Amino acid sequence: MFERFTQGARAVVKGAVVHAGRLGADAVDEGHLLLALFDQEGTRGSFALASLGAADRRESVERALEEARRRGGMSRADSDALAGLGIDLTEIVSRVEEAHGVGAMAGVGAGAGVGGAKGRGRWGGGVPFSREAKDTLSASLRMAIGRRHRSIGDEHLLLALASRGGVVAEILADHGVTVASVDRVLHGTPGEGRAAS
Template sequence: MFERFTVDARGVVAGAVEHASRAGSPVVTEEHLLLAILDREGTKASFALASLGVTDRRAELTEALAAGRRRGGMSKAEEDALAGLGISVQEIVARVEEVHGPGALSGETLGKAWPSGRPSFTKGSKKVLEKALRLAVARKQKYIGDEHLLLALAVLPGLAGEALAECGGTYAGLERLLSTPPA
């Protein structure tokens, strides 16, 4: 599959590994992939994110990802569903952090790096790569670009897609921009 990745898509994967390494994480998550896409310039994905105003809201998006990690990776929708049952996720997080310290639910120590010390990919980040391949195939494209990775992040359930949508990067909006041939 990786032989089908464009230079931009490979750059996203390498950037995600760098984000994970800088954060001291033994694993590459979907959030790392999203942050790496946001770092790129002059690509199809960066064009789409800028057109939707997501690039201008990077700080807000980063905060949403951090808040989600603090909730143990739980999405806002999952938190709202539990609130409907009378369960306060914020209260649970506060109690756990009171006993175990700040960020105890972040899961940053979960997962194992390769013996070389390089971060491995989580199931979620692997699903993003697989979905990107499926999106490219559905579009009858023989390559996997950073735009496919972005669309995969937007369409799959989870924290990264939710944070992206909250900042204006919905799947529908991204799909509309990325399926339009350049003028």
């Protein structure tokens, strides 16, 4: 599949590996892919992020990703589901950090990423990709095929991240980046929903 990636999409994948290494993660996760998308310039994905105002809010995105790591990769939907069972995720994080230090649930060095899943397998050598990151790469292929594009660009990676649900999709939506908004900016058409999940 990597041979179908444009130069920009390949740069995102390689950049995600760099971000994972810099953050001390044992696996590349969706958050690392998102950070690498923000590093791009002159690509369709960077154009979409800039047009939607998200490019200027990178620090906010990074804070949201860090907060999600502190929560062990739990999304707001996860937190709400736990709250429905009478479990306060904020209290759990506080107690764990009290006992084990700030960021103890982040999983750095333990293989957990934003999604909290340990990576299995490597793509192109080096740091392995988490199951969620690999699923995002596969979803980007489906995004490209669904739009009848021959190659996979960084815009397809952005669309895949926005469509899959979970922490990264929540963070993107909080910053105005959804499948519909990206499609509108790039193609002048409404999004195709969550078909790439």
